[in-house]
Amino acid sequence: MGGGPLVKTEERAAGVTHMRALGTKVTLAVDHDGDLRVAEVALRHELAAVDHACSRFRSDSEIQNLSAMGGRPVRVSELLYEAVSVACLVAERTGGAVDPTVGRAVAALGYDRDFAEVAEIGEPLPIQPVPAPGWWLIELDERTRSIAVPPGVSLDLGASAKALVADRAACRIASITKSGALVCVGGDVAVSGPPRDHGWPVGIAVDSSGPFEGGPVVSVTAGGLASSSTAVRTWHRGTRRLHHIVDPTTGDCASDHWRLVSVAVVSCVEANAFSTAAIVWGESAPDRLATIGLPARLVRHDGVVSTVARWPSEPSAEMGSASVQRAGGRWR
Amino acid sequence: MTTPWHYAQIQARRDETFERVRRVFRWTVVAALAGAAVITGVVAREIPGRSTVATTSNSGSGAPATTPASSPATSGGVAGGGAPPPQVTPPAPTQSPPTAVSGGTGF
Numbered sequence: 374m375g376g377g378p379l380v381k382t383e384e385r386a387a388g389v390t391h392m393r394a395l396g397t398k399v400t401l402a403v404d405h406d407g408d409l410r411v412a413e414v415a416l417r418h419e420l421a422a423v424d425h426a427c428s429r430f431r432s433d434s435e436i437q438n439l440s441a442m443g444g445r446p447v448r449v450s451e452l453l454y455e456a457v458s459v460a461c462l463v464a465e466r467t468g469g470a471v472d473p474t475v476g477r478a479v480a481a482l483g484y485d486r487d488f489a490e491v492a493e494i495g496e497p498l499p500i501q502p503v504p505a506p507g508w509w510l511i512e513l514d515e516r517t518r519s520i521a522v523p524p525g526v527s528l529d530l531g532a533s534a535k536a537l538v539a540d541r542a543a544c545r546i547a548s549i550t551k552s553g554a555l556v557c558v559g560g561d562v563a564v565s566g567p568p569r570d571h572g573w574p575v576g577i578a579v580d581s582s583g584p585f586e587g588g589p590v591v592s593v594t595a596g597g598l599a600s601s602s603t604a605v606r607t608w609h610r611g612t613r614r615l616h617h618i619v620d621p622t623t624g625d626c627a628s629d630h631w632r633l634v635s636v637a638v639v640s641c642v643e644a645n646a647f648s649t650a651a652i653v654w655g656e657s658a659p660d661r662l663a664t665i666g667l668p669a670r671l672v673r674h675d676g677v678v679s680t681v682a683r684w685p686s687e688p689s690a691e692m693g694s695a696s697v698q699r700a701g702g703r704w705r
Numbered sequence: 706m707t708t709p710w711h712y713a714q715i716q717a718r719r720d721e722t723f724e725r726v727r728r729v730f731r732w733t734v735v736a737a738l739a740g741a742a743v744i745t746g747v748v749a750r751e752i753p754g755r756s757t758v759a760t761t762s763n764s765g766s767g768a769p770a771t772t773p774a775s776s777p778a779t780s781g782g783v784a785g786g787g788a789p790p791p792q793v794t795p796p797a798p799t800q801s802p803p804t805a806v807s808g809g810t811g812f
Binding site: 387389397400402535555557559560561562571572573574575576577578579580581582585589590591592593594595596598599600601602603604605606617633635637668682683684685 | 796801803804805807810
């Protein structure tokens, strides 16, 4: 990780810096650039703590130790307990579409190390996909703050840990500085603190790590905005193109129906949960998101854009294709 | 020979006895309910376990309607159980240059 230069935005004297952590790009913005240094310290502390607790690629991480205990309950840190609890709640809320027990399935697809070290091209997969055993097998005991993971079950908190650290860090920074803060971890954005006059401008792009090269920009005043894409973090095994979003029911890569799904809701964890779930739900995602009433933008591989609930509709859709607007529904 | 005065006296004594029995009965019920509440509280605290709650979503994945007993006390997190997600101001279009980019997780 390395700190970046301060950048003044055009609207207001905000402080912005970029760094690398958790194998991806992290952006921090605060309302007043004088707060940037203390905010960066708080962010780095949160990132390091989550990496130590939740990384499935670090041999010394807490979660690796947990999976190796053969089903025995293990007392864990408050952070890991929170991360696993949140992951289980995400699984429940998404009807199992986003499940933390996909660890073995993801590894079986070839994503078994830090993504930078995953070979882009390789031999065909030697084994069939492994369905996720199911998040309900995880035993949580709040009283002793212990977790038991059955033998053979490997946890992957990739779908929720980055969003969780964004939420935690934004909240902590806003609390320390008493002003607005934005934290973006790998494209998952959390905003906390007193709202800015016109919100934080956030660009929507397939790949969050590169420079923004045009596309919709929306302002976010509070909560979270997260996107999931099947077009990044891809690799090839034999003739198959694979990506990192796994359907827990099959253990295989989720449908390629959507190229990019963005969801805005009250927290980054929830936004990430439903943007990932939408990829897994495939064609039915707009209707499901509309039923819940979550503002969302979905881009198909052929470029057709659908917007859901109160996400601003786009007069001309991305790549010149048509745009579809679905009305929001009531939560049932 | 029993006079009407006697009847009145017997009736008054009977009513008084009934009233005493009713009072005892009421206190017995109150005590029983309070005892049950205390015992339930103690058991719930000393023997925590998994709670079963109905899920709101149709998983289609065979997941049982159980959830980890604890709710996460997260700064962000997700709304628990079947609660509707709290409303947040939806994103609005803007012409400003972006401070951050939301997209797929690249390098």
